[in-house]
Amino acid sequence: MNAVYDPKTVEATAQADWDKSRVFTATESAAGEKYYALAMFPYPSGRLHMGHVRCYTLADVINRYRRLKGYNVMQPMGWDAFGLPAENAAIKNGIPPATWTQDNIAYMRGQMQRLGFGIDWSREFATCDPEYYRWEQWFFLKLYEKGLVYRKNAMVNWDPVDQTVLANEQVVDGRGWRSDAIVERREMAQWFLKITDYAEELLNDLDGMDGWPDSVKSMQRNWIGRSAGVEIDFTVAGRADAAPLTVFTTRPDTLLGATYVAVAPQHPLAQAAADEDADVAAFIESCARATTAEADLATMEKTGIATTTQVEHPLTGELLPVWVANFVLMEYGSGAVMSVPGHDQRDWEFATKYGIDIIQVIEPVDDTPCDLNTGAFVDPGRLCNSGDYDGLTSADAFAAIADALEAKQRGRRVTNYRLRDWGVSRQRYWGCPIPMIHCEHCGVVPVPEQDLPVVLPTEVEFEGVRSPLVTMESFLNVDCPKCGAPARRETDTFDTFMESSWYYARFTSPDANSPMVDERANYWAPVDHYVGGIEHAILHLLYARFFHKLMRDERLLPGDEPFKQLLMLGMVLQGGKKMSKSAGDAGDPQKLLDKYGADTVRTAMMFAAPPHQSFEWSEAGLEGALRFLKKLWTLVHDGCAAGVAADFDVAALTEDAQQLRRRTYETLAKADDDYGRRIQFNTVVSGVMELCNAVAKTKANNDHDRGAIQEALRIAVLVISPVAPHITHHLWRVLQGEGDLVSSHWPAMDEHALSQATIEMVVQVNGKVRGKIEVAADAQKAEVLTLAKSCENVSRHLDNKTIRKEIVVPNKLVNLVVG
RNA sequence: GCCUGGGUGGCGAAAUUGGUAGACGCGCCGGAUUCAAAAUCCGGUUCCUUCACGGGAGUGUCGGUUCGAGUCCGACCCCAGGUACCA
Numbered sequence: 001m002n003a004v005y006d007p008k009t010v011e012a013t014a015q016a017d018w019d020k021s022r023v024f025t026a027t028e029s030a031a032g033e034k035y036y037a038l039a040m041f042p043y044p045s046g047r048l049h050m051g052h053v054r055c056y057t058l059a060d061v062i063n064r065y066r067r068l069k070g071y072n073v074m075q076p077m078g079w080d081a082f083g084l085p086a087e088n089a090a091i092k093n094g095i096p097p098a099t100w101t102q103d104n105i106a107y108m109r110g111q112m113q114r115l116g117f118g119i120d121w122s123r124e125f126a127t128c129d130p131e132y133y134r135w136e137q138w139f140f141l142k143l144y145e146k147g148l149v150y151r152k153n154a155m156v157n158w159d160p161v162d163q164t165v166l167a168n169e170q171v172v173d174g175r176g177w178r179s180d181a182i183v184e185r186r187e188m189a190q191w192f193l194k195i196t197d198y199a200e201e202l203l204n205d206l207d208g209m210d211g212w213p214d215s216v217k218s219m220q221r222n223w224i225g226r227s228a229g230v231e232i233d234f235t236v237a238g239r240a241d242a243a244p245l246t247v248f249t250t251r252p253d254t255l256l257g258a259t260y261v262a263v264a265p266q267h268p269l270a271q272a273a274a275d276e277d278a279d280v281a282a283f284i285e286s287c288a289r290a291t292t293a294e295a296d297l298a299t300m301e302k303t304g305i306a307t308t309t310q311v312e313h314p315l316t317g318e319l320l321p322v323w324v325a326n327f328v329l330m331e332y333g334s335g336a337v338m339s340v341p342g343h344d345q346r347d348w349e350f351a352t353k354y355g356i357d358i359i360q361v362i363e364p365v366d367d368t369p370c371d372l373n374t375g376a377f378v379d380p381g382r383l384c385n386s387g388d389y390d391g392l393t394s395a396d397a398f399a400a401i402a403d404a405l406e407a408k409q410r411g412r413r414v415t416n417y418r419l420r421d422w423g424v425s426r427q428r429y430w431g432c433p434i435p436m437i438h439c440e441h442c443g444v445v446p447v448p449e450q451d452l453p454v455v456l457p458t459e460v461e462f463e464g465v466r467s468p469l470v471t472m473e474s475f476l477n478v479d480c481p482k483c484g485a486p487a488r489r490e491t492d493t494f495d496t497f498m499e500s501s502w503y504y505a506r507f508t509s510p511d512a513n514s515p516m517v518d519e520r521a522n523y524w525a526p527v528d529h530y531v532g533g534i535e536h537a538i539l540h541l542l543y544a545r546f547f548h549k550l551m552r553d554e555r556l557l558p559g560d561e562p563f564k565q566l567l568m569l570g571m572v573l574q575g576g577k578k579m580s581k582s583a584g585d586a587g588d589p590q591k592l593l594d595k596y597g598a599d600t601v602r603t604a605m606m607f608a609a610p611p612h613q614s615f616e617w618s619e620a621g622l623e624g625a626l627r628f629l630k631k632l633w634t635l636v637h638d639g640c641a642a643g644v645a646a647d648f649d650v651a652a653l654t655e656d657a658q659q660l661r662r663r664t665y666e667t668l669a670k671a672d673d674d675y676g677r678r679i680q681f682n683t684v685v686s687g688v689m690e691l692c693n694a695v696a697k698t699k700a701n702n703d704h705d706r707g708a709i710q711e712a713l714r715i716a717v718l719v720i721s722p723v724a725p726h727i728t729h730h731l732w733r734v735l736q737g738e739g740d741l742v743s744s745h746w747p748a749m750d751e752h753a754l755s756q757a758t759i760e761m762v763v764q765v766n767g768k769v770r771g772k773i774e775v776a777a778d779a780q781k782a783e784v785l786t787l788a789k790s791c792e793n794v795s796r797h798l799d800n801k802t803i804r805k806e807i808v809v810p811n812k813l814v815n816l817v818v819g
Numbered sequence: 820g821c822c823u824g825g826g827u828g829g830c831g832a833a834a835u836u837g838g839u840a841g842a843c844g845c846g847c848c849g850g851a852u853u854c855a856a857a858a859u860c861c862g863g864u865u866c867c868u869u870c871a872c873g874g875g876a877g878u879g880u881c882g883g884u885u886c887g888a889g890u891c892c893g894a895c896c897c898c899a900g901g902u903a904c905c906a
Contacts, residue, residue: 083906085906169904218822295902422903534899614900621831685844687843764887766887
């Protein structure tokens with residue numbers, strides 16, 4: 001028999017066996033409860049990096065563990081194929097994005113197969129396949145009919161030199177990454193999906209999602225950002241007939257402290273002021289030199305300029321000045337805010353800078369001193385300088401002022417969300433075409449269903465950086481479906497988050513010819529375990545949840561949520577850098593696969609850190625993982641050298657063999673808990689390492705002992721098989737003589753093997769460990785204490801001291817408190 | 820800025836419900852085997868102190884709760900992810 005472990009042949013044989021038996025091809029009719037295990041599909045950037053290896057190995061471990069537990073598991077794989085990097089490669093190398101993408105997919109698929117993932121490749125698709133994105137176009141038109149799609153102006157990063165829209169990533173220090181030109185904020189008509197219609201449900205459903213980490217639910221809650229407040233109307237002075245200036249605030253209790261109102265540079269009042277004041281016009285123009293990124297907006301210096309326009313305070317009638325400020329954004333809310341410098345820190349800084357009045361209208365309830373010269377007092381408190389409202393708490397004043405505004409018809413209670421509608425237009429080529437037509441006579445006309453898909457032309461050449469669609473007459477020219485006159489296609493494509501929002505559903509029925517999915521979705525949905533990087537905690541997961549609800553409302557999917565259990569992975573870093581397409585070839589696992597084999601790479605990766613933790617990948621662990629697999633190989637071959645043992649009698653085992661049985665079943669119980677409940681696999685690997693060390697130290701004194709050793713090895717092999725499936729596929733045949741491990745079952749637990757006659761307890765004096773005692777498993781408290789006090793080193797620490805307290809934690813420790 | 824995490828030996832980490840800090844592995848040191856090397860096996864390895872038994876300190880910093888804190892509470896420092904057009 002093979003004395004030396006040769007990963008290459010072992011892995012090729014195992015993979016050939018799996019292919020032959022089609023064991024990973026999932027069917028709806030197979031026995032067992034269904035289990036849909038899904039890892040976030042990759043962007044085909046060129047080659048796998050170690051972050052991919054981690055993610056897909058973790059998902060495969062879950063897949064193979066569930067399989068052993070008797071589930072009917074489906075683990076698919078596909079490609080998030082549209083996106084910016086393909087265009088960059090096309091611009092750089094002159095290769096069409098479609099060709100580049102297909103080449104990358106072919107290479108990366110080969111790498112995944114080499115890693116031995118138990119994937120059902122019959123379900124594979126790429127999002128750039130017209131058969132996939134046609135249903136996305138179909139669904140978009142459905143949503144358009146339902147009024148969930150609309151068009152409005154939104155800000156983009158505009159590169160004035162390249163004459164193109166830039167992604168936030170393409171803006172470096174406020175300049176275009178190719179042109180180096182200063183980027184401008186510019187308004188452009190864009191398509192939007194009304195995700196805010198679902199804000200309440202997206203928020204509330206989080207409460208029932210027990211399979212999601214609390215941290216992710218918190219992030220999503222804060223992102224949706226529900227807040228109860230009041231909309232307040234400020235009449236523009238001298239223009240009582242015109243529409244009032246409406247603002248939203250969560251702090252109506254501070255209304256009497258408002259000393260000015262600020263509007264966005266694009267606000268009609270700002271524009272009107274600019275017409276009469278060159279300084280205001282210049283200020284507004286300077287505001288355009290900024291990016292659309294929130295982090296930039298939040299950290300930039302807050303600047304503004306006063307206008308001569310005034311508004312009336314809705315309760316006092318006092319006139320307040322209107323300022324134009326760079327931090328007020330037209331696209332959020334009404335593009336105007338009321339400013340209370342006494343009780344909002346940003347307003348305080350702005351007012352201090354420009355010498356605007358600061359009025360205190362809230363004081364601390366506990367009468368602690370509060371100095372508005374050093375900063376705003378932002379906590380709730382008790383009202384002052386607020387006339388009739390003086391003395392009310394902030395909470396009572398909220399209600400009283402809201403009532404007064406509603407009575408005067410100057411305001412109304414509203415619920416507001418931080419969440420904004422989803423802008424899905426991208427001014428890019430390599431994406432799903434938005435199925436709309438612009439007609440001079442009819443306006444916007446949807447593409448008729450029978451004309452779908454609108455296929456993206458793949459034979460293109462890039463001239464400069466602009467989308468080739470913009471100048472491609474064969475794509476652009478189309479007859480208006482309504483009036484037949486010559487019209488033009490929409491040249492924007494969808495945000496790639498559209499494709500990744502429903503791919504999990506398409507995997508259930510990847511060849512469905514009915515819209516999007518067919519009845520197989522009712523069997524497989526929802527995803528039972530979804531695995532992916534923490535960087536997707538908000539956007540991707542929120543959009544996918546939204547899409548699920550949209551598809552549910554079209555009766556395409558069952559249930560309210562797409563992902564039952566969520567495993568969020570930490571980042572794999574290399575040289576302190578995030579692994580991504582920008583990391584180039586760094587972290588390519590290919591040479592490691594060639595040198596060590598897939599099982600060693602998988603084991604080293606799983607052993608390196610628990611799944612949720614970020615860590616820096618190092619090749620240092622590979623030698624150790626290989627050493628461990630070699631050890632397992634040798635132990636199994638040696639343990640079976642005299643043949644497979646018959647059933648053994650537990651009572652006839654030597655003391656050492658009984659200890660080994662206890663270790664064996666302790667390892668099994670812990671591994672089951674780690675795999676199934678804790679989702680922590682590094683400790684499964686260390687547990688099996690410990691068991692192997694114990695096997696190596698146990699001598700077979702008789703045939704019964706030999707049976708116990710083989711039992712330990714069988715369980716070690718089964719337990720580690722999800723991590724290292726190839727070597728265990730081989731070793732299983734050595735141990736069993738026949739059958740495939742992958743079709744085998746998780747071993748049954750033997751509780752009797754765990755029982756122990758005596759237990760070791762720690763003895764502390766004043767919380768410091770001073771000794772250890774062996775006590776009978778059923779020892780009483782008094783007995784334990786007597787034993788503890790008589791312990792030599794302990795009694796030394798008790799000399800001449802009074803015991804004030806005796807604490808006994810059963811089976812763990814004794815703590816004697818002395819004074 | 821804001822939201823969410825994280826910080827434990829030379830290194831990756833373990834410690835699950837407040838109960839022995841450092842399991843397991845890497846590296847290193849010593850030994851066995853070998854003509855030699857590789858591979859393998861055995862032993863040691865938080866720091867300071869001690870011939871030794873032992874003693875002291877120790878989980879980012881400072882403070883608190885508790886018989887007992889890596890774990891809970893408060894303040895702070897640093898690092899990472901996200902921040903709506905990277906995916």
